[in-house]
Amino acid sequence: MDIKQLSQIYRWSVIVTFLVLVVAAGSVRGQDVANGQATANVLAALSVTATQALQFGNVYQGVAKSQDETDDALSGIFDIVGAASAGISIYLTLPQYMALADGSDRMTIAFGTTDATVDTMNVTPSTVVATDGWVDTDPNNLPGVLVVGQAGQTNLYLGGKVIPAVDQAAGGYTGDIICNVAYNGT
Amino acid sequence: MCERRILCSLVCGVIVLLFSVSTPAQTITINNNLLFGNIYPGIPKSVTKYTAGAASEFLVTGTAGNEISIDFTLPTYMNQGGFNMQMIFTENDCSFDTRATPSQSAPEYDNQDPWSTLYGRLGSAGLTIWLGGTIVPKLYQKSGAYSASIVLTVAYTGS
Numbered sequence: 292m293d294i295k296q297l298s299q300i301y302r303w304s305v306i307v308t309f310l311v312l313v314v315a316a317g318s319v320r321g322q323d324v325a326n327g328q329a330t331a332n333v334l335a336a337l338s339v340t341a342t343q344a345l346q347f348g349n350v351y352q353g354v355a356k357s358q359d360e361t362d363d364a365l366s367g368i369f370d371i372v373g374a375a376s377a378g379i380s381i382y383l384t385l386p387q388y389m390a391l392a393d394g395s396d397r398m399t400i401a402f403g404t405t406d407a408t409v410d411t412m413n414v415t416p417s418t419v420v421a422t423d424g425w426v427d428t429d430p431n432n433l434p435g436v437l438v439v440g441q442a443g444q445t446n447l448y449l450g451g452k453v454i455p456a457v458d459q460a461a462g463g464y465t466g467d468i469i470c471n472v473a474y475n476g477t
Numbered sequence: 478m479c480e481r482r483i484l485c486s487l488v489c490g491v492i493v494l495l496f497s498v499s500t501p502a503q504t505i506t507i508n509n510n511l512l513f514g515n516i517y518p519g520i521p522k523s524v525t526k527y528t529a530g531a532a533s534e535f536l537v538t539g540t541a542g543n544e545i546s547i548d549f550t551l552p553t554y555m556n557q558g559g560f561n562m563q564m565i566f567t568e569n570d571c572s573f574d575t576r577a578t579p580s581q582s583a584p585e586y587d588n589q590d591p592w593s594t595l596y597g598r599l600g601s602a603g604l605t606i607w608l609g610g611t612i613v614p615k616l617y618q619k620s621g622a623y624s625a626s627i628v629l630t631v632a633y634t635g636s
Contacts, residue, residue: 322632322633323503323505323537324631325505325507325535325629326628327510327511327627327629328511328624328625329511329533329555329625330510330511330512330624331512331522331622331624332513332514332516332622333516333517334517334620335518336518336616336617336619336620337517474517475520476517
């Protein structure tokens with residue numbers, strides 16, 4: 292072999308070595324990337340609807356009148372809809388009086404410690420029993436372990452008592468009953 | 478003289494080639510995604526990095542003793558059909574362990590900041606990374622299955 296041939300072989304060997312290194316280097320990753328996931332399942336939002344007003348009907352001056360929460364047609368009813376079996380808190384803001392539309396007179400309204408029933412089985416005010424939820428509870432201090440029923444609904448039934456004065460002005464009286472519900476995370 | 482140079486060149490090339498091929502690349506395996514499960518609207522929920530089966534877990538393998546950089550690309554919200562839900566990762570939501578038997582409950586390197594580049598040296602069993610987080614659903618968050626991508630990038634630092 293002369294010098295020229297050796298030089299050519301040398302040149303080719305360098306080129307081949309370089310190419311092999313390039314291919315080899317390409318097969319080794321400089322970094323790795325992984326794409327993980329975060330997942331969550333958001334349950335149904337909670338809603339409450341006042342489906343029936345607490346009605347006392349006709350009231351005589353000076354004669355108190357009570358309305359039991361077990362009356363299908365006259366008790367106050369709130370329907371609470373949300374994720375089945377989820378723990379919830381219910382808070383009632385109850386009025387201390389009812390008033391005429393023009394505000395010219397007021398009539399006392401009171402709620403006793405057994406005037407509310409929480410029904411998780413969605414039966415009726417007149418047929419609900421203790422195993423259906425919480426019966427005859429205090430509307431000013433409802434239990435802290437309430438849940439949405441297994442069908443995704445819980446009903447609240449409310450009774451009360453009006454105490455008209457002997458000189459109570461005649462007319463239609465109303466008062467707002469506000470029901471707040473919220474998930475408690477249980 | 479020229480023959481010697483040719484031989485040296487070929488031998489060097491083969492040695493470098495063998496060395497390059499014998500160095501394993503780092504590889505990430507996703508052992509567990511970050512799972513929040515059922516969420517109530519209006520109730521934030523956190524998954525800690527210590528919670529096995531719920532916290533995100535990545536296993537990085539490669540050449541033991543080599544240092545790697547760890548970079549997260551973290552989402553700021555989860556999405557479902559165009560609806561977003563806020564996500565929060567705090568500066569101590571990450572941990573990792575390079576020991577032969579990594580411990581999620583008592584990791585070697587705890588309270589790491591997933592927003593910063595982290596550095597760790599691969600152990601004989603690699604390097605295991607855990608990540609926790611928090612989601613903050615709105616009061617009227619639309620129900621459904623939400624998801625987000627958590628991208629992890631690792632690379633040898635050369636040291």
